[in-house]
Amino acid sequence: MSAYLVSLACVIGINMILALSLNIITGFCGQISLGHAAFYGIGAYAAALLAKAGAPLVVCLLAGTVVAGAIGTVVGLTALRVRHDFLAITTMGVGFIFLGVVRKQSWLGGELGIAAIPDAGFGPLGYAVFVLAIAAGVIALSLWLKRSWMGFAFDTVADDEDAARTVGIDVASYKLTAFGIGTAIAGLGGGLYIYFAHIILPDTFDFAVSIAILTTVVVGGSGSVWGVSAAAVLLTLLPEVSRVINDYRLLVFGAMLVLVMRFSPGGLAGAVAHVMRRRGA
């Protein structure tokens, strides 16, 4: 397999992990987040600092996961006070705060980021398989979560918070759990990224990345594990097949968001379900 295809497999795996992590917060629990790249970045920076200090891969990945999840849970506390568009603006602010902080901190490398991150030691192909195996694990976790009573309770929180309270659901705990799990998995994605790129820059985790992750969730079908996974593959490959799409990535993703919301609010998953229903009818 060529080096290009191996690196593409890695990027697909990482993007899938990021999209599925946001899908838990937005798709399952109905909480919008426009700052998800910050948690991707927090995981990457935490893992990179430890990797540079000589910590083994497992420790670095765990640290990225735990630090991002812990900060994500704290940010989730804001979701208890604000909803809908106010939550969107708040989470967007979190993304900018993250960028503002890392750009000015010399111990985080400032604008130059952190370079010369050690290798995972699996070889490029071995690492791609490792990333894809973790992505498969995140798919399995998402499917389990959706089928579990936690997923069932998330459905009610996403639908109507007050009505959820009247069936005994502790809405605050469920929202915090969604933020905790979703941001922890984004942090894991960040940890995986550092062993792929060997360098991290603040711009890798900017607002456009948050929008790209959200676009993947919306295009796939918010809440659908398979739809979001498929969208992660498609939207990673799309800029690779066309230079124009790559150059105008933000414009293309923005247009996709508008078109999906206008013509197929259920995304790919919704469109497939619609076709299946018509065939069945």
Place this chain on the structure above:
Amino acid sequence: MSALLEVEGLLLRFGGVIAADHLSFAVASGELLGLIGPNGAGKTTVLRLIAGLLRPEAGRVRLGGVDVTGQPTHRRVRRGLGLTHQLVRPFHSLTVVENVMIAAGHRHTRNPIAALARVSRIAERRAAEAILVRVGLADSAARRPAALPLGQRKRLELARALALEPTVLLLDEPMAGLSSAEAAALGDTILALNTTGTTIVLVEHNLGEVMRLARRLLVLDTGRAIADGPPDTVMRDPAVQLAYVGTAAG
């Protein structure tokens, strides 16, 4: 009979409007209390205060002798409180039977982490289907709530509250918008529930049905209790007639 639900000195104002004016009353175990009053009397506000959906400026709410005033709604529900909304609020992404299942599985949703460990919904589906039979919605189990007529959505609201196995059920205008036949059928269901031991507080504008169902009426006007007692006695009270029609019948 001991008091299962007690409210004491509840006070809540919306700007210059007093929705609950130092209101106190108690509901005994097994009772079916009709809470009536003209529009704007504060009936729904009182139910929302009891459920914890509104916080009082002063006063206390006790459930089974325990002060729940500072507790959020979900904790009160887990202490045995069931509530139906005046404007029906089904979960639209779920089917009718799933709406009831999520309530029937309330023991599994107490803690998110424990909820993650459990997948099986078989027992809760069975329980939910039995409740749907009880409220006459068995044929609509697989449908989406949006596809149901209002009368059936009202029944779904009741089924969902029943699945919580409440000791006290607060019903906020369950008959509003129903035909007289539908209202009577729902009334029979409510009466059957009460007969099997569920304590009920019924807010309802359909006075005919309230008089048929309740053995005690509490009348509110501008947030105050103006009469409390057996339905026939209460409806003859000049203060009640004044509040309803603006003049006391001779």
